[in-house]
Amino acid sequence: MAASKDPRPCSIADTLALVGEKYSLLVMREVCLGNGRFDQLVRNIGAPRDILATRLKRLVDAGILTKRMYSERPQRFEYRPTTAGLELEPVLMTLMAWGDRHLRKDDDRPMVIEHHCGNELVPVVTCSACGEEVRHGEKTPHPRTPGWTVSGPTAA
Amino acid sequence: MAASKDPRPCSIADTLALVGEKYSLLVMREVCLGNGRFDQLVRNIGAPRDILATRLKRLVDAGILTKRMYSERPQRFEYRPTTAGLELEPVLMTLMAWGDRHLRKDDDRPMVIEHHCGNELVPVVTCSACGEEVRHGEKTPHPRTPGWTVSGPTAA
């Protein structure tokens, strides 16, 4: 049963350890929108410059962002998402959808995304196997580490 | 153009302001798994007890969790997700999927989820209108607040 003091091994936790610090996901939002310059990030996110600098270093080290020079003289840089970084977009979209649904009344959404199908993009999480929308209660978690179980029926 | 010092109005930011603090989403993970008791949370998450207590209060206040008594004498409580809380599951699933893909080599995923269709649940974010998987580059963001635009082509 391993060291019983360790928390549950979990990819959610691991992902959050990387991008879960304050501002990191907002950085991803901005770079995914194409706003990758330092001062843009500062303004659009509202983060302290020093902290933003730390976050950017971490995200670059993690292979989620790249730092690109867009001007040699004077040297100017811009951050862009790597492929791995772009793949965080589903996370951003589900976060945004939740906020739109629960934190705002009706139609004051600050941003609407248009899908290339022509409709407004309302993201839905589906099962890749059957294509159905994933609802709570229609799935069963199976921990694969000895000693780690789930308790009750996951109900509300 | 409003106070030009404010950051971009955004539901991602608003959602993270609520559940983006350290441990909060791990709390949601555990309560969604049915492990809603204080000491279970401490153990499974590995959070300091005082901080966990603060997070729980915030999540209850926000209407994401409820505190339920499961024993009167001695008084014992348990936290459960509300409907709004359960709707954070898509966020958790996309985070987990990202971690499984990028932070682990091949098949050491700590947890596998089975969908009621019988297959392993690999979550995919789709457009609710056309049902297609959402890919980067196949969507256009439209900020709805004057003064807030997006910059370049969102490419990597």
Add this chain to the structure above:
DNA sequence: CGCTGAGAGTTGGAAAAACAAACTCTTGCC
């Protein structure tokens, strides 16, 4: 040439969080 200004960070010190370990309080059970 000297000045102003943009962009991309650093630095320094004060204020706020996080952390760990111990402590509290209620009740059940031997």
Add this chain to the structure above:
DNA sequence: GGCAAGAGTTTGTTTTTCCAACTCTCAGCG
């Protein structure tokens, strides 16, 4: 009576955040 579980508090220390001001490189202007 004594120990133990569960659900938090308390206390004192260590980290982080935060803010404002500062640096450094060049470009353009008059």
